[in-house]
Amino acid sequence: METIRIGKIVNTRGLNGEVKIIPNTHFIQERFAKGAVLYIGEQRQKVIVLRSHFDKGMVYCVFEGFENINLVECFKGMDLFADKMDSQALEEDEVLYSDLMDCDVYTSEQVYVGRVIDVLETGANAVLRVKRTEDTVLIPFVRAIVASIDIDDKKIVIEEMEGLL
Secondary structure: OOEEEEEEEEEEEOOOOEEEEEEOOOOHHHHOOOOOEEEEOOOOEEEEEEEEEEEOOEEEEEEOOOOOHHHHHHHOOOEEEEEHHHOOOOOOOOOOHHHHOOOEEEEOOOOEEEEEEEEEEOOOOEEEEEEOOOOEEEEEEOOOOEEEEEOOOOEEEEOOOOOOO
């Protein structure tokens, strides 16, 4: 089974096993719906969403059989995955956030910017977190800036932004 990263568990909340998740995926409502099957960490521990809600860009979930804070403390800092086959059909110009991970980013003049290490959902649009040699930079994932994406070659071309290089 091939999985895709859909978020990161950053904390617990309350005593009833609720975890706080920073989502990193399309289809947030569907991915974290009651009954959704998810996988936690590198070991891909299978969990089923018992209930969830969304607040200020975060997802809060309780998993079946983990309704106690003592059972979920160990999940803090772990990535959350879903089966890639569960992905919904995309429109012609859409791409999964997980497909953007590890893409090399270049300007339209073919100057290397860095590698995508994260995709952040801000509400208005997604933002690429790109690791450069010395630091990271945030690049809005919007048509005005992203000129092209080649998922097969793991390459994103952007229009140069003031102060980027």
